[in-house]
Amino acid sequence: MYAVDVSHLEKQFARRKGTSRRVARALSDVSLQIERRECVAVLGQNGSGKSTLVRALSTLLLPDAGTAQVFGHDVVRQAKAVRRLVNRVSVEASFFKRMSAVENLSYAARFYGLTRAGTRGRIPAILDRVGFPVTRAGEPMEDLSRGMQQKVALARALLTSPVLLLLDEPTTGLDPRSKREVQTFIAEMRAEHDTTVLLCTHDLAEAEALADRIGILHGGRLLALESPDRLRARYAVSDLEAAFFAATGGAIEDDEPDLEETA
């Protein structure tokens, strides 16, 4: 059984521009399989469909067509079973800003059936493990740096011990040191914990450092999904940046052009 099994997934969004209605294709015939304990990175420009894929696997979006399964559970029909297995870290460390790290983690753990007694010791231990200074765990989140907030986001995801971790640009906007710390932690976590990781990013070095296989998503289509070496060989280039350019015709920092059609 695959950890993630996506088959011919389609998602489009209607957009209104004045009186006309247009359709933006976010995912187009996407298929991919991820083995248990594997880390797959999906590279794509802004607007390429990375977050849509993550949100579909998080049960936050209903696909228009195709299927997606997490450890054999369908994300639409067996959403509750999927939710028990999945957690995520997104580009924005989203918290109730006035509440402290401990308070945010405490109530979030309850949503997954973890008791107060069960999390009393686990919360400070996990915060400590992700490199968050536990002495600041009682301070409001709004007083913490972006890097610290992202560490709390990692702690929140790991608190529930997910077997599938969805990382949607977890280091975007972080300073180099925080970025390195988060990446190091993700690598350590993979070594210690039975977690499958889907990492969506537009950081090529991050993808190469952390992932077993790398996919290229462009215009909602998955153009390739292979190991870094095979990817370079496929496009006969020496680095991932060149491979991405060869696959998409653009640089990864660019925004995707609007791939819209009149409905």
Next chain:
Amino acid sequence: MSILSQRPVAHRGVRGQLIALSGVVERNGYLIKRYGWWELAFFIWTVANTLTVVFIAKGVSAAGGHLDVARETTTLLIGAVIWSYLGIIFEILTETVAWERWEGTIEYTFMAPLSRAVHLGGMGLFAVLYGVVRTALLFVVVALFFGLHFEQADFVTALILLAIASVSFVGLGMITAVLPLISPEKGAQLGFIAQGLLLVVSGVYYPVSILPQWMQWIATISPATYALRGIRSGVLDGAGLGATVNDIWPLLVLGAVSTPLGLIVFRAGERYAKRHGKLKRSG
């Protein structure tokens, strides 16, 4: 063994959902604590607002109107207090989506394995607990201000009626909670419109009998109508549960209808939001 490789015990089934429900209440408790000074400010505003309404009885008397000032003052006080209570329930339930969307936590909450009934039920439970405390405080403060006496009052009956009515209020709140899910920009404000409609037809500050017939028909499906009538009977006339049975059974019926209806409407709204990609942050 590393903390990461330790798998915590996650309870499932009814126990797991009860733990999740306690998490919803816990979170709202933290928010009240963290916004303590704002709570005080809003309470002062509510007291001022209630005084404005309750002074009307004295105003009418001063203008030459013939009325039992103490009784009318209490009638208006009950109207203002129940109106405030209803406002709290609607506000907290509407914030189920609106506040989370603003903070960006909405995706994390909606991808957690707590059922939507437990999620909304937890918000409703907190709203009722918080609303009862604030409403009781408001009642005491304003009653002391006007020097009102309640020798005859049956507060137990009033509280039971409020508890039964709360089920319907929470059900209606669930329906309004879906509005920010469908319209992130204006949904929360639309909730106030629903609340305003109840204000007009339910006899909050005047008897339902003075309304046009068609509005009286609408009043018959508003739980606030029966809650106000029953609570006023209990507080003003000392009516017990037996004497308010004609207010209790409609409240039970409306509660049995509105709560499942609220859940159905919310789930339909959630499906719509998931289909159209609206279940995401906007702050």
